[in-house]
Amino acid sequence: MSELKKIGKKVDRTLASFRVNGAVHRIAVRPYDVLLDVLRETLGLTGTRRGCDMGTCGCCTVLIDGRPTLSCLTLALEAEGKSITTIEAVAGAEGLHPLQESWVETGASQCGFCTPGFIMTALAFVEEKGEPTEAEIREAISGNVCRCTGYVSIIEAVARAAADVARRKAAGTYVSPAAVAKEE
Numbered sequence: 314m315s316e317l318k319k320i321g322k323k324v325d326r327t328l329a330s331f332r333v334n335g336a337v338h339r340i341a342v343r344p345y346d347v348l349l350d351v352l353r354e355t356l357g358l359t360g361t362r363r364g365c366d367m368g369t370c371g372c373c374t375v376l377i378d379g380r381p382t383l384s385c386l387t388l389a390l391e392a393e394g395k396s397i398t399t400i401e402a403v404a405g406a407e408g409l410h411p412l413q414e415s416w417v418e419t420g421a422s423q424c425g426f427c428t429p430g431f432i433m434t435a436l437a438f439v440e441e442k443g444e445p446t447e448a449e450i451r452e453a454i455s456g457n458v459c460r461c462t463g464y465v466s467i468i469e470a471v472a473r474a475a476a477d478v479a480r481r482k483a484a485g486t487y488v489s490p491a492a493v494a495k496e497e
């Protein structure tokens with residue numbers, strides 16, 4: 314808890330604009346509010362999970378201007394005017410994203426708590442790397458923690474999705490969730 318919260322000092326809020334999954338929201342935020350709270354508490358986007366709340370588990374990962382970012386460590390005001398993509402926007406009009414399909418196919422979710430964070434981290438990665446090695450996948454997801462799966466199925470899911478995204482890109486049929494969120 315911040316010092317200001319502890320001493321109960323009234324802090325002025327700032328009206329800020331946030332583009333989340335393509336929709337623009339004007340929200341009054343305090344200087345110490347973090348993006349995770351704005352997403353979950355103000356906008357009701359609870360797909361982004363609160364795990365450790367201190368930057369070590371990756372559960373709260375979202376994309377900001379296409380880059381995986383820990384929303385528990387990002388001040389809301391830092392994200393003002395940027396394009397934020399959450400797990401809620403990953404499935405498109407054409408159905409599940411290749412990552413979501415591969416997660417289902419490989420059984421990469423057990424309790425599922427970590428899944429949104431892994432998928433948001435992997436999303437930027439599979440859009441960049443067509444045929445990643447296992448070592449590259451391990452490195453890409455090294456900031457995300459899963460207590461259930463042992464990671465083998467997660468690595469397999471990312472590899473399958475990367476190949477699928479590469480195929481769809483080659484065929485000109487791939488639609489990036491982050492690009493859609495930016496344009497809408």
Ligand code: FES
Pocket residue numbers: 362363364365366367368369370371372373374383384385386
């Ligand atoms: S909740 Fe943000 S890294 Fe764990």
Ligand code: FES
Pocket residue numbers: 421422423424425426427428458459460461462
């Ligand atoms: S599936 Fe349970 S923490 Fe990852």
